[in-house]
Amino acid sequence: MVAQNIVFGILAVVMVAAAFRLVTTQNVVRAALFLAVVLAGAAGLYILLAAEFVAWVQVLVYIGAVVVLLLFGVMLTRAPIGREGDLDNDQRLLGALVALFLLGALGAVLLDAFGDQKVGTINIRRTAEVSDSLFGTYVIPFEVVSILLLAALVGAVALARRD
Amino acid sequence: MYLNQFLLLAAILFCLGVYGVLARKNAVLVLMSIELMLNAVNINLIAFGAFRDNVIGQVFSLFVIAIAAAEVGVGLAIVLLIFRNRADIDLDELAQMKG
Numbered sequence: 001m002v003a004q005n006i007v008f009g010i011l012a013v014v015m016v017a018a019a020f021r022l023v024t025t026q027n028v029v030r031a032a033l034f035l036a037v038v039l040a041g042a043a044g045l046y047i048l049l050a051a052e053f054v055a056w057v058q059v060l061v062y063i064g065a066v067v068v069l070l071l072f073g074v075m076l077t078r079a080p081i082g083r084e085g086d087l088d089n090d091q092r093l094l095g096a097l098v099a100l101f102l103l104g105a106l107g108a109v110l111l112d113a114f115g116d117q118k119v120g121t122i123n124i125r126r127t128a129e130v131s132d133s134l135f136g137t138y139v140i141p142f143e144v145v146s147i148l149l150l151a152a153l154v155g156a157v158a159l160a161r162r163d
Numbered sequence: 164m165y166l167n168q169f170l171l172l173a174a175i176l177f178c179l180g181v182y183g184v185l186a187r188k189n190a191v192l193v194l195m196s197i198e199l200m201l202n203a204v205n206i207n208l209i210a211f212g213a214f215r216d217n218v219i220g221q222v223f224s225l226f227v228i229a230i231a232a233a234e235v236g237v238g239l240a241i242v243l244l245i246f247r248n249r250a251d252i253d254l255d256e257l258a259q260m261k262g
Contacts, residue, residue, distance in 0.1 A: 001164065004164055005164060008164060008168060012168070012172050015172065015176065016172070016175055016176070016179075019175075019176050019179045019180075019199055020179060022179070022183065022195065022196075022199065023179050023180070023182050023183035023186070023187070023196060023199075028189060028191060028192065031192055031195055032195065035195050035198060035199065038176070038199060038202065039198075039202060042202050042205065042206055045169070045172075045206055045209070046209050049169075049209050049210060049212070049213040050213065051209050051212065051213070051220075051221050051224075053221065054205075054209060054221050054224050054225060054228075057225060057228055058205075058228065061228050061229075061232055062198070062202070062228065062231075065232065066198060066231070066232060066235050069235055069236065069239060070191060070194065070195055070198075070235070070239070072239070073191045073194070073239045073242060073243070074191055076243055076246070077190075077191060077242060077243065077246040077252050078246075087187060087188065087189050087192060088186050088187060088188065089186060089187070089188040089254075089255050091185055091186055092186045094185070095181075095182045095184075095185030095186035096182055096186070098181060098182075098185060099178040099179065099181045099182035099185070100178070102177075102178050102181055103174060103175065103178040106174040106177070106178070107171060107174060110167055110170045110171060110174060111167065111171075114165075114166050114167050114170065115167070116165060116167075117165070117166045117167070117214070118164065118165055118166065119164045119165070119166050119169075119210070119213050119214050120214075122213045122216075123216060125218050125221065129218050130218050130221050130222060130225075133218045133219065133222050134222050134225065138222055138226075141226060142226075145226055145229045145230065148229075148230065148233055149229060149232070149233050151233075152233035152234075152236050152237050153236070155237050155240070156236045156237050156239070156240040157240075159237070159240035159241060159243075159244050160240040160243050160244065162247075
């Protein structure tokens, strides 16, 4: 339990620091790399919670595909690469206020609702159990997600195509 | 491990994502902040799955990952289209629909 808490602490500090830099850095490429750090930390948390399959899906889909896609977006839109300011608008103070208010509200509700409940011993769930649930109880949402991905694929091609 | 340590971490990440969406004007950076928020939700789902000792949290986080991938694909296509039409992805300048 102590080792798990130490790992959690390290991951939490790294993730919060990287997320903070992600939303404050003035360099677009660095922001994408900080996003990769946050996503890798989340994958570590999933392993800590014994969700191995989701952790590796996270690594493959998020770090492997989404971050690369975002970097392609940076490249294709010729965003200012290198140190250059002017990535924030003039609502920074208001945005920070809204975020702090939301954090206060969420924190108060969470502390009130789950005070000192513990996760306890985590039973390792094999990937077979996840897939049984995915292709058993949740097979219709799974098929809907397939259609959604197809629609997103066709839509992205139709939008980005040069006529 | 307390359940709340995961939930509070996810809340902090979500709020940082909210700040990013509100305070950034580069469209790609806004998309990154949205990914941050979706990821915070995933941490919640996995933590509750471990707390309740079932696999449903993992199944739903897989759905969220798939939908986030679709979202970022379409979102980047829209951003590219805006860039092609206006040679700029500054979200503050996109005010053509303003009455």
